[in-house]
Amino acid sequence: MKNTFTQSMAWLHTWAGLIFGWLLFAIFVTGTLAVFDKELDHWMQPEVPATEVSQADAARRAVAYLQAHEPQAGNWGISLPTERSPGLRVSTGDRRHGGGVQLDPRTGEAIEVRDSVGGNFFFRFHFTLDLPRNWGIFVVGALALVMLAALVTGIVIHKKIFKEFFTFRPNKGQRSWLDFHNASAVLLLPFHLMITYTGLVIFMLIYIPAGVDALFEGDSRAYFNAQGNARLEQPRQLARQPGQLVDVAPLLAQAEARLGPLGGLNIRNPNTAGARIEIRPELGNRIALAKGQAMVFDGVSGELLSDVPQWRAAPLTQRVMVGLHFAQFGGYPMRWLYFICGLVSCVMIASGLVLFCVKRGRKYGNGTAQASARRWYRVAEVCNVGFISGLLLACVALLWASRVLPVELAQRESWEVRTFFGVWVLALLHAGVRPARRAWVEQLLLVAVLCIGLGALGGVGDAMRVGVVLSALVMGVLLGLVAWRVGKAVPAPIRAKAGRNVEAGA
Amino acid sequence: MMMWVTGGVLFAYVGMLGLCQGLERHYKQVWQRPCPRALRVGLRGAGWLALLVSLLLCAQAWGWAIGPVAWLGAMSLSGMLLVMLLPYWPRLAVGLAAVVPVWGMVQLFG
Structure with missing residues (x-):
């Protein structure tokens, strides 16, 4: 902990953001994909x-x-x-x-119809991390609290919210990463706050059962009946x-x-x-x-x-908040709005994670620092690659698995899930053995190729499936551009991602 | 509905653009000269007005219950787009405002 209020907020933001950001990124990515869960379901079962x-x-x-x-x-x-x-x-x-x-x-x-976990896997992973249901709900709830804390501390330590409201300065290394992290966080603050808070409200009775316990003596059925759900x-x-x-x-x-x-x-x-x-x-x-x-x-x-049944005011309030989180209302325009907002949230978290390493790269990334400091820095670096591009790889691998695994395979669904986690672990290992920048480029390129290639798997009979393939194509092209940009960055003396060379060279 | 949605997003973008260009730093970034005070105030006023229009259009598209949610989303995303365009293609970022009259024509005569 540091002395002043702002300093301790910055400390909290940095370390909570780093340690929990890896899993928060996974939660946000799968949540964003879950906006189109039914569409992915449909794509993953081409027989329907x-x-x-x-x-x-x-x-x-x-x-x-x-x-x-x-x-x-x-x-x-x-x-x-x-x-x-x-x-x-x-x-x-x-x-x-x-x-x-x-x-x-x-x-x-x-x-x-082939057995497939479908887009529903992303939905379930989003609120349970594929842990046993109640454990998962508590872990994700705790992470949502950390997210709220990160948002609030972020506001506290960001001194120039309005002065730099529209500011993004590319090609300036650490400056650019911070600008982007700030802009994506500040401009989408209403979304970040809403989605995190309403996410907590969904399971409020699991997190805080005291009220129902006191009023209904722990009888949850009596509670539901009192709401008119009899x-x-x-x-x-x-x-x-x-x-x-x-x-x-x-x-x-x-x-x-x-x-x-x-x-x-x-x-x-x-x-x-x-x-x-x-x-x-x-x-x-x-x-x-x-x-x-x-x-x-x-x-x-x-x-x-x-x-x-008609809801009474309090349950109705909760239901409306849940509805705001689930984005079922308002048709496809609203769904796309949520999807793109979700993507920006993911990139915001990712940029914060990368920023952690960029900021410390010069100090700990080379031979002059203490060996233990260098080792911890390397751990952060490897986790960044493995939890950001590695997770993306796992997600697209799941889509491929749903189409490529033999249809008659016994317990096909669990093999899909194994593919997801297997690829994720492999990505972490790969990040561990490759130099960080090479690992970024290779994994991002692979994700891009797999996304673009989804169309090659065929089975696009209708508009919805074509939509999935086209969206994946756009996503793949964007990720390919990111990979190209990361790879193009002139090798700085230390680990670098796109754009930090100007500063390193200055 | 799609016209209302498009309009809502469009006016949100123009609103953000107005607020942005009403700032000394960003006006200079695009036009390489300082911004006269009157213009600055005018741009900001127009920006707020466009955001208000955007709210009305979003409410038209989705209704007053969820319209404001969509409005916030539209403002956020168009702000994000603006921030990403400004350093790379500043003139394009401003030029996008020209879509508004096109939209207006289609709305009136389409």
């Missing part, structure tokens, strides 16, 4: 056809399929084709994710008597008129007198994230049993 079948027709075919194959199941889940997710999936049981059978919405026949009493008696299922299409129309575009439906106790049809909206119909909401109909008479 893109069709323009109405939801009512698709739902009828799904029910017919389930009637033929799973008439005894206690619960039918149907994910309807939507704008972003053109597949039709049916499942039985209560599993929310994965499982189930993919149907062709045009015919209602089952189609063979599950309807399941009609156990009626569920044993056979019944004739009502046509779902008029119910879907009724729900759509009330809720807007629909996401899917559940039919509980199908083919019994106690059948219940729960129809849920797509997530993006309103700002407040509508997850878990559904209109419930009687499955025999078609009568509306319960409407979506």
